[in-house]
Amino acid sequence: MTKISNIISGTMGWGSWGHNLNLKEMENLIITCLELGINTFDHADIYGGYTTETDFGKAFINLGINRSDVFFISKCGIQYPSKKRKLEIKYYDYSKEYIIKSAETSIKNLNADYLDLLLLHRPSPLMNEDEISSAIDYLKKQGKIKAFGVSNFQFSQIELLKTNCEIKWNQIEFSLTNNELAFNGLFDYLMKSKIKAMAWSPLGSYFKLKDVKSKRIERVLKLLKKKYDASEDQLLLSWIMNHPLNILPVIGTTKKERIKAAIESLNINLDKSDWFSLLVASQGYKVP
Ligand SMILES: NC(=O)c1ccc[n+]([C@@H]2O[C@H](COP(=O)([O-])OP(=O)(O)OC[C@H]3O[C@@H](n4cnc5c(N)ncnc54)[C@H](OP(=O)(O)O)[C@@H]3O)[C@@H](O)[C@H]2O)c1
DSSP: OOOOOSSEEEOTTTSTTTTOOOHHHHHHHHHHHHHHTOOEEEOOTTHHHHTHHHHHHHHHHHHTOOGGGOEEEEEEOEEOOBTTBOOSSOEEOOOHHHHHHHHHHHHHHHTOSSBSEEEEOSOOTTOOHHHHHHHHHHHHHTTSBSOEEEESOOHHHHHHHHTTSOOOEEEEEOOSSSOGGGTSSHHHHHHHHTOEEEEESTTTTTTTOOSHHHHHHHHHHHHHHHHHTOOHHHHHHHHHHTSTTOOEEEEOOOOHHHHHHHHHGGGOOOOHHHHHHHHHHHHTSOOO
């Protein structure tokens, strides 16, 4: 089985939802990731309004890479109004038929043969555990998915599903600026249940919002940059990775230098006091 890389490249911004990379640029970015040691690519059927998996798949097949040298994640369940799908509203569908169809479509679009990991994109109040486990069972037996997980699920929602299907991963929003999940019991539950975690938007709002929180964080980062000889993004990533849950960041950048910086951040060992200084800067108050 292909091993997942410690840093995951998120493809949400590769296509029409972001940088609009052309075929050659996608090929180059895939090669860059592989050369830097990232073999894992995070997809979802909806990215680019149902177009990015197809664009990526064309680049992937052109490169002639061995399927077993890469690890593909995809997600399903969101019905997203877009040019490709004329819908009145966005909603969630976790019926057996829809999960199977969606996974099969992702596999076809990615030119992938199978998915290394299929995630349910977001929890739905209408989830039916029997339908979901039956779909996952079918996809596994057909060799279409190697592993199954969820995204943005709370522990009670995981408990609901895990009676009948093994949940290997939860992809969650986690960063220095969005750190609630480390405090609401989910992380303790994941550790105890041996469910692994990967974090989307691992840089949080730091580069997006110039608010008081970012300013407080900036002041601490300024000191730590010298101490660790590291950049701001590297320190933000290392803050996540220095949590005992062993969280893998799903990074969104398409820039080679930033991808390289992310890989190098794997070597940063943050002192506990520095980890807490950053937490305090984010919260705006000291720990009790
Ligand atoms: N499961 C879910 O519900 C869910 C939701 C959202 C996203 N995701 C996944 O998570 C992935 C990553 O999400 P994200 O893009 O929000 O992650 P991110 O890595 O936290 O943010 C990436 C953004 O930060 C910018 N950035 C990086 N380093 C910077 C720096 N030093 N200075 C200024 N800006 C910097 C990047 O700009 P450049 O591109 O210009 O470098 C990019 O716009 C997505 O691609 C997707 O695969 C999953």
